[in-house]
Amino acid sequence: MQSLSETDGLIMFILEIYLLFIPILGRVIATFLCSGEKEVDLAVQSAKAAFKIWRKKSGMERSRILLEAARIIRERKDEIATVETINNGKSVFEARLDIDTSWQCLEYYAGLAASMGGEHVQLPGGSFGYTRREPLGVCVGIGAWNYPFQIASWKSAPALACGNAMVFKPSPFTPVSTLLLAEIYTEAGVPPGLFNVVQGGAATGQFLCQHRDVAKVSFTGSVPTGKKIMELASKGVKPVTLELGGKSPLIIFSDCDIENAVRGAMMANFLTQGEVCCNGTRVFVQREILDKFTEEVVKQTKKIKIGDPLEEDTRMGPLINRSHLQHVLGFIEQAKNEGAKVLCGGDLCVPEDPKLKDGYYMTPCVLGNCKDGMTCVKEEIFGPVMSILSFDTEAEVLERANDTNFGLAAGVFTRDIQRAHRVVAELQAGVCYINNYNVSPVELPFGGYKMSGFGRENGRVTIEYYSQLKTICVEMGDVESVF
Numbered sequence: 001m002q003s004l005s006e007t008d009g010l011i012m013f014i015l016e017i018y019l020l021f022i023p024i025l026g027r028v029i030a031t032f033l034c035s036g037e038k039e040v041d042l043a044v045q046s047a048k049a050a051f052k053i054w055r056k057k058s059g060m061e062r063s064r065i066l067l068e069a070a071r072i073i074r075e076r077k078d079e080i081a082t083v084e085t086i087n088n089g090k091s092v093f094e095a096r097l098d099i100d101t102s103w104q105c106l107e108y109y110a111g112l113a114a115s116m117g118g119e120h121v122q123l124p125g126g127s128f129g130y131t132r133r134e135p136l137g138v139c140v141g142i143g144a145w146n147y148p149f150q151i152a153s154w155k156s157a158p159a160l161a162c163g164n165a166m167v168f169k170p171s172p173f174t175p176v177s178t179l180l181l182a183e184i185y186t187e188a189g190v191p192p193g194l195f196n197v198v199q200g201g202a203a204t205g206q207f208l209c210q211h212r213d214v215a216k217v218s219f220t221g222s223v224p225t226g227k228k229i230m231e232l233a234s235k236g237v238k239p240v241t242l243e244l245g246g247k248s249p250l251i252i253f254s255d256c257d258i259e260n261a262v263r264g265a266m267m268a269n270f271l272t273q274g275e276v277c278c279n280g281t282r283v284f285v286q287r288e289i290l291d292k293f294t295e296e297v298v299k300q301t302k303k304i305k306i307g308d309p310l311e312e313d314t315r316m317g318p319l320i321n322r323s324h325l326q327h328v329l330g331f332i333e334q335a336k337n338e339g340a341k342v343l344c345g346g347d348l349c350v351p352e353d354p355k356l357k358d359g360y361y362m363t364p365c366v367l368g369n370c371k372d373g374m375t376c377v378k379e380e381i382f383g384p385v386m387s388i389l390s391f392d393t394e395a396e397v398l399e400r401a402n403d404t405n406f407g408l409a410a411g412v413f414t415r416d417i418q419r420a421h422r423v424v425a426e427l428q429a430g431v432c433y434i435n436n437y438n439v440s441p442v443e444l445p446f447g448g449y450k451m452s453g454f455g456r457e458n459g460r461v462t463i464e465y466y467s468q469l470k471t472i473c474v475e476m477g478d479v480e481s482v483f
């Protein structure tokens with residue numbers, strides 16, 4: 001709904017209304033205005049003013065406010081999860097887990113805020129140097145639609161803990177829950193404007209990335225958009241964090257605990273309707289257990305309850321929108337044409353409840369007989385589609401697992417502890433799981449290798465992506481000039 005036009009060399013912002021569809025029912029529930037260049041500038045200026053106050057606060061002071069925000073999120077967890085479900089379509093059961101990893105992230109960085117600092121270095125003659133870890137300024141966060149509240153929390157918590165301000169733009173498909181986060185930060189006591197939300201799509205995102213007062217951009221979304229953002233940011237020499245897509249391998253050796261491996265494969269493929277960047281969608285199964293594993297995974301997949309995601313026992317809701325649903329179903333059609341076998345699912349689904357008849361539901365799909373060259377094995381589908389491939393040896397599977405431009409995540413199931421560590425050491429992926437998949441402890445860094453991006457979210461290391469180091473050199477004697 002948003003577009004740009006070229007007029008006399010000037011880019012003008014001309015259309016500014018988004019229709020907000022609700023995936024559960026497949027109908028419009030609201031409209032909202034996009035932020036144009038002027039609104040983006042107002043948001044950045046107000047963040048800049050708040051930054052002047054916030055950067056002066058001690059780590060302990062910032063910590064206290066972040067802890068209060070975490071407390072409010074915990075208190076309002078059910079309400080936020082419900083909003084997330086209505087907006088995104090994921091089951092409310094899962095949305096609550098996302099909200100948990102959101103407040104945990106705030107608590108984690110609140111814990112680090114007070115201990116951030118530099119170092120003291122003794123130099124000859126009593127002189128010395130020291131470093132200060134300082135904030136960057138106004139940071140921009142741009143989010144995807146699959147984990148709206150979690151993405152905004154994972155970006156803003158370290159940014160604010162380090163003393164920055166943030167202007168955040170959620171995906172136009174899921175604009176609502178981030179506003180609750182802004183409300184919560186304000187209630188917790190951050191200076192007005194410290195965490196600002198602007199709404200809109202690509203044009204609004206571009207205005208943000210190009211703004212001269214923006215110090216950093218942290219982006220979660222697709223590879224093509226990530227490339228554009230990197231290009232825009234390079235013009236202002238702004239650092240970027242890119243959390244992009246994936247086509248991750250999950251390797252199941254014949255010596256694994258098969259029940260856990262099946263559970264792991266389900267976790268790796270069907271959370272949030274399969275719309276998860278780090279999903280382990282290429283499931284390599286060692287030939288000896290291929291039939292047993294496949295039979296069990298198909299049995300479990302058929303049991304997934306699809307329907308109204310607001311119901312407590314639903315485990316799969318609708319996909320994000322109709323065109324994405326068609327896109328995912330198109331991959332399944334193509335997989336069949338290329339020789340894959342649909343072992344279950346892969347169809348449009350019309351839940352029994354008549355009010356859901358226009359929602360964007362499909363049955364989760366397991367594809368067998370997959371080969372490395374097939375489109376379903378090479379490209380990110382971002383839907384509930386698991387591709388099963390067989391393998392014989394460790395060396396062979398490693399070669400095939402790494403044969404991709406992506407490198408976000410990978411997993412291995414085996415009881416052989418030496419093999420587990422040997423294999424993960426060879427996997428070209430930023431996040432590797434041994435005997436589990438898709439758990440997200442905020443204490444651990446998250447991010448990709450290769451075209452899945454760079455920079456990290458969560459963990460102690462992320463402090464480095466939201467701060468800069470100042471070196472101070474102190475002379476205690478006289479200046480020894482060479483002139």
Ligand SMILES: NC(=O)C1=CN([C@@H]2O[C@H](COP(=O)(O)OP(=O)(O)OC[C@H]3O[C@@H](n4cnc5c(N)ncnc54)[C@H](O)[C@@H]3O)[C@@H](O)[C@H]2O)C=CC1
Pocket residue numbers: 142143144145146147169170171172200201202203204205206209220221222223224225226228229242243244245246276277278380382408452453
């Ligand atoms: N690695 C990770 O952590 C994650 C990666 N993803 C990836 O994101 C994709 C799905 O999410 P989408 O929202 O469809 O991705 P997308 O790249 O289309 O959009 C992401 C965000 O970027 C904004 N945007 C689009 N064009 C822009 C531009 N030219 N300049 C600035 N901002 C722009 C969008 O409005 C949205 O807020 C998948 O490919 C998935 O793999 C999604 C979630 C997490």
Ligand SMILES: NCCCC(=O)O
Pocket residue numbers: 146147275276277278440
């Ligand atoms: N909970 C993991 C987040 C992955 C994603 O943003 O797609």
